[in-house]
Structure formats: C-alpha cells, structure tokens
Amino acid sequence: MSRLYLQGPLIIGGGLAGLSAALAAGPAPTLVISPAPLLEAASSAWAQGGVAAALTKDDAPALHLKDTEAAGAGLVDHAAAVALTDEGRATVEWLASLGAPFDRDAGGQFAVSLEAAHSRARVARVGGDGAGRAILSALVTSVRASGHVTVWEDARLRALIQDATGRVRGAVIEHEGRLVEVLAPATVLATGGAGGLFGETTTPVALKGEGMALAWAAGAEILDPEFVQFHPTAMDVGLDPMPLATEALRGEGARLIDRDGVFLLGEADDADLKPRDVVARAVHAARASGRGAFLDARTAIGTHFPSEFPAVFAACLRAGLDPRETPIPVAAAAHYHMGGIAADPDGRTGLEGLFAVGECAATGVHGANRLASNSLLEAAAFGRRTGRAAAAARLVKGPVIVGSVIEDLPEAELADLRAAMSADCGVVRDAAGLTRLIALIDRLEAAHGAPPALVAARLVAEAALARRESRGGHYRADYPDTDPVAAHTRLLKLPVESTSRSLAVPA
Incomplete structure (x- = not known):
C-alpha cells in the first residue's frame, strides 16, 4: 500500500x-x-x-x-x-x-x-x-x-x-x-x-452512513442516530431511488389526497404544510389502509408545471405520468439523517x-x-x-x-437489509419490528463481519429501540407520547474488553 x-x-x-x-x-x-x-x-x-x-x-x-x-x-x-x-x-x-x-x-x-x-x-x-x-x-x-x-x-x-x-x-x-x-x-x-440503508429512499443509494460508522469505530461520539426524516412525497413509480416531488409544490397549493379525492390532512388551505413527520405519517397511514396517497397539483400548478417545476415534471413523464392531468402517487421515503x-x-x-x-x-x-x-x-x-x-x-x-479495510456487504444481503430498514425502522416503528431488524443485523454480522453499512444500520436501529418515546422524525407506535424532558442519544464505542452484544453505550 x-x-x-x-x-x-x-x-x-x-x-x-x-x-x-x-x-x-x-x-x-x-x-x-x-x-x-x-x-x-x-x-x-x-x-x-x-x-x-x-x-x-x-x-x-x-x-x-x-x-x-x-x-x-x-x-x-x-x-x-x-x-x-x-x-x-x-x-x-x-x-x-x-x-x-x-x-x-x-x-x-x-x-x-x-x-x-x-x-x-x-x-x-x-x-x-x-x-x-x-x-x-x-x-x-x-x-x-x-x-x-x-x-x-x-x-x-x-x-x-x-x-x-x-x-x-x-x-x-x-x-x-x-x-x-x-x-x-x-x-x-x-x-x-444514510438514506441508502433504506429500501425506500430519495437519496443516492451509495450513501449508507459509512462515514458515521468509521468515525464511530475510531472513537467519535455519535449523536441521535435514530432521527431519520422521511419525505412525505417521494414519487411511488417503481424506481430506486424514488424521485422526489418537492415540498414547494404543496407550498404552491398542491394537495395530498387518497384515491377517492379525500384530503389526507383535512380541508384547511395550510393542512398539507404541517411538519414533515406529521405529513409523512398521514401518507404512510393512507397507503397502509389501502386508500393510497397522491399529490394533486392539477389545479394549483396545472399548465405551469413544465416551467415552474421542470425536474418533477420530467420525472413524471419518464414514469409515464402527466401531473397536469393525473395526481402523482406518493410514499414516505427516507430523505435526510x-x-x-x-x-x-x-x-x-x-x-x-x-x-x-x-x-x-x-x-x-x-x-x-x-x-x-x-x-x-x-x-x-x-x-x-x-x-x-x-x-x-x-x-x-x-x-x-492503519484501520482495517472490511469488505462490503454482498448485494443480496444489502437488499435484505434495506428492505428490513424500511419495514421495521421506517416512518412508524415499534419494539417488535426493531427487535426483528436487529436480529437480522446480528445474522448478517455473524456471516460477514462488520461492514460499515451494517454498523451504521445497527447504530440507527439500536438507538431507535432504546428511545421509548415519539419525537420529531422518530415515531414509536408502542410509545406514541413525547417525554416531557428532551434528551439526546449519545453513543460511544464499547471498550474492546466488553462482552456486551450492543455496539454502543450512552456517552
């Protein structure tokens, strides 16, 4: 070398x-x-x-x-x-x-x-x-x-x-x-x-939190890794990553509806401009219930779509959809860590x-x-x-x-991890799903060591399991209330001699 x-x-x-x-x-x-x-x-x-x-x-x-x-x-x-x-x-x-x-x-x-x-x-x-x-x-x-x-x-x-x-x-x-x-x-x-750790993401899939993982391994403190923001209007058109329908569309009056045209967040003009976690959960709930979720820009943007929002318009056309005539199918997807x-x-x-x-x-x-x-x-x-x-x-x-160079997680196993992260560490989380996800990470680690992507996924999942409240982008169905006192998660690498299975301890 x-x-x-x-x-x-x-x-x-x-x-x-x-x-x-x-x-x-x-x-x-x-x-x-x-x-x-x-x-x-x-x-x-x-x-x-x-x-x-x-x-x-x-x-x-x-x-x-x-x-x-x-x-x-x-x-x-x-x-x-x-x-x-x-x-x-x-x-x-x-x-x-x-x-x-x-x-x-x-x-x-x-x-x-x-x-x-x-x-x-x-x-x-x-x-x-x-x-x-x-x-x-x-x-x-x-x-x-x-x-x-x-x-x-x-x-x-x-x-x-x-x-x-x-x-x-x-x-x-x-x-x-x-x-x-x-x-x-x-x-x-x-x-x-770290959006690439999730099967449903708006970010480049190559971004898998590897810098965070290597910094943690070197002894740096990791702050609040459980907080992932899910964008409520990722375009659900079968692409990976998912094209983004910018929030500015809702700022201009586009509305979120179900397949029957019912507003997802109510009829008030500013109902769809609530914080992203609130809107993301509404989109998630509508899809989970079978009602579907769509962004309707036909009236608010209409014929101005090509000039005012050319990137979104082009993405829609590539997917065989004209947003001037048809609401855009959307889903909540990992967007920002x-x-x-x-x-x-x-x-x-x-x-x-x-x-x-x-x-x-x-x-x-x-x-x-x-x-x-x-x-x-x-x-x-x-x-x-x-x-x-x-x-x-x-x-x-x-x-x-010089730190050890560890081989990447194989593609098939990475696909399994990404699917599990979106299913069990996504918009709505609970202990059962997070425990199931950590068990998968354990199995992958036993077979492939500790590639940085796997370390990053564990940091996010274990911190999400440990935070027994709902706050901001982290929503626990089994702990829906917000604690009266806000507390950070601060993680440091365990000492080498520790026999604990956990990757990290509170700093």
Whole structure:
C-alpha cells in the first residue's frame, strides 16, 4: 500500500458541504475525494427545494431561528442554530457570487417560496425545483478553477488512520482500484447521509452512513442516530431511488389526497404544510389502509408545471405520468439523517484531527426533525467554517495505526437489509419490528463481519429501540407520547474488553 503526505486538509466527499469546505480551505493545498464524478454521487445535487434564509423585509434571522427550534422538537442546539440562521443571507450571497443562478423577483431580489413549518416564505430557489444541482454546479466550476484543490474521482473512504493517542491522522482511500494511505493535518468527513440503508429512499443509494460508522469505530461520539426524516412525497413509480416531488409544490397549493379525492390532512388551505413527520405519517397511514396517497397539483400548478417545476415534471413523464392531468402517487421515503457524528459548527468532533460536516455530521441544528431547506444552508455555511478550521491544522509526525479495510456487504444481503430498514425502522416503528431488524443485523454480522453499512444500520436501529418515546422524525407506535424532558442519544464505542452484544453505550 502506497502512502501520500498532504500539507493541507483531506476532504472526503464531493457534495455541497465538502466542496464549500475545500474552497474555504484555500490557499492550503486540499485533496477532495469523491466516489463518482462530481455532481453524480451527492444528495445535495438532487435537492429540489432550495436554501432557507431570512432574505426579505418581513423576515429576520431570529424568526428563522424560532422556526428551526420549533421543528427540532426540543433537541436543537441553540448556539449552533443561531450561528446557522445568522449566516443565512451571507451564505446565499456567497453562493450567488460563485454563479448559483437563484431565481429573482422583478426588483432583482431573491425570489423566495414557502415550505412546511416556515412562518415566512424564505426558501431561495433555482428554476423552481433545480436548486441543488445548479448550486453544486457553480461550486464544481469554482473548485475545478481553483489552484489549491485537487479532486480524486472514483475514490472512496475505506478506513481511518490514527495514532496511539487516538488522533486521526488521515485515511485509507481506494483510488482507481488501489489502496492509498493518505496522511493529512486534518481529515474532513463530508460523506453524506444514510438514506441508502433504506429500501425506500430519495437519496443516492451509495450513501449508507459509512462515514458515521468509521468515525464511530475510531472513537467519535455519535449523536441521535435514530432521527431519520422521511419525505412525505417521494414519487411511488417503481424506481430506486424514488424521485422526489418537492415540498414547494404543496407550498404552491398542491394537495395530498387518497384515491377517492379525500384530503389526507383535512380541508384547511395550510393542512398539507404541517411538519414533515406529521405529513409523512398521514401518507404512510393512507397507503397502509389501502386508500393510497397522491399529490394533486392539477389545479394549483396545472399548465405551469413544465416551467415552474421542470425536474418533477420530467420525472413524471419518464414514469409515464402527466401531473397536469393525473395526481402523482406518493410514499414516505427516507430523505435526510438528522443524526450522525457529533460536531460543532466548525466541524470539530471529539477526536483530534477529525472534522465532520454536512449530512454525516450532527451539529444540533436539526434536532429531531430538520426544518425544510435548512440542509443546503448548513452544508454551505458550516462547510465554509469547517474548511477554514481544517486549513489551520498542522501536520503531526510519528507512527500511525492503519484501520482495517472490511469488505462490503454482498448485494443480496444489502437488499435484505434495506428492505428490513424500511419495514421495521421506517416512518412508524415499534419494539417488535426493531427487535426483528436487529436480529437480522446480528445474522448478517455473524456471516460477514462488520461492514460499515451494517454498523451504521445497527447504530440507527439500536438507538431507535432504546428511545421509548415519539419525537420529531422518530415515531414509536408502542410509545406514541413525547417525554416531557428532551434528551439526546449519545453513543460511544464499547471498550474492546466488553462482552456486551450492543455496539454502543450512552456517552
């Protein structure tokens, strides 16, 4: 195995968080690792809604903060959320300065839309529903033009490298079919979420929580891994992953109905703009009862669909459906992981040398239920902060300990795991289903060891079983009430000498 020494940060992930960090790290020489060509493997490229920020005269960061904390169901870190919302306008303006073509109104100001649980219209969009790809494209262009960033495409994280003190010193990267030990002053995980662990997901299926799993194995704290957000309007048209019908459609008046045309959440004009967990459970219940769930945009959007929501319109046509004439069949699908590697707004984790940013990180800004379109804001705002912090790290010399590279879970077994995660750790959970899921994970582990995807699934499932309440995106049918006091789940790896079957203990 060859070895490479870097003078600047190693950034693992080529989405919005990773590329924002890479640009901000300059002039420090920076290496970015991406498992596929940029724009092809990142959830941020698929985001349709936009970037949430206080951009209008009737809005303010304090109002954005209030909505963020309300959605997070008692688990939002106040200081982190203040940092996020205060940087909203500056972050959108920075993205625009890189060439992100945000929609503008007649006066040249940012055009904003209303999404669920926001008290104001504050989501800056691009081309109606093309924000993620347009924004990321602008960053890709800037990264490729920069003099300090090198990008390895077709490269993936396989293990972390530490020293005897536990400090992370770099990572083992598989690049073009060979393993390379990359040592760096700072290692930044921007590896994305865990939606690929679920059979029904709106995210790239390659994102299986592996960064979280390897960070946990290295000794990092994992925060609230049970909190997964399920998007209520994934298009149920037989595709994997499931195309997304953006929440902005409901913001423009599209309604959720059953096959008989009955409103799923009531007749009030704003009934379908409740927090995502509420809407997701209504969609789940309608499908489970045989009534079906459909998003009806015929009246609200109608003939304007191709121009106002071109990405959703194109996905519908590919599925043989014209949303101007027919309601869109929808299902609740795994969409965003609120939990992950515990990190602060500058990306620092509990391990020296290791940073985490974007969806793989849990900074506390999302709590138990992410406010719509806060994720792109967090990726860019905290990505920039993380890049600056990582660039300030200094190279440490001395012996290192290279982590073991574990083979991936075979495809057939991964398919079984994904089906079980959606069935038993999905929108509605209970002890029987979670216990059944953990038993499957036990069997797979006995046969295949501990591939990172399997470790990530166990972290989510065991934390979900341990949380005997319903809060935010985590709903237990057998514990439907919310505890009066909100408490985090904080997990650390068990000592090697422990004989417990559990992977983790409360920190």
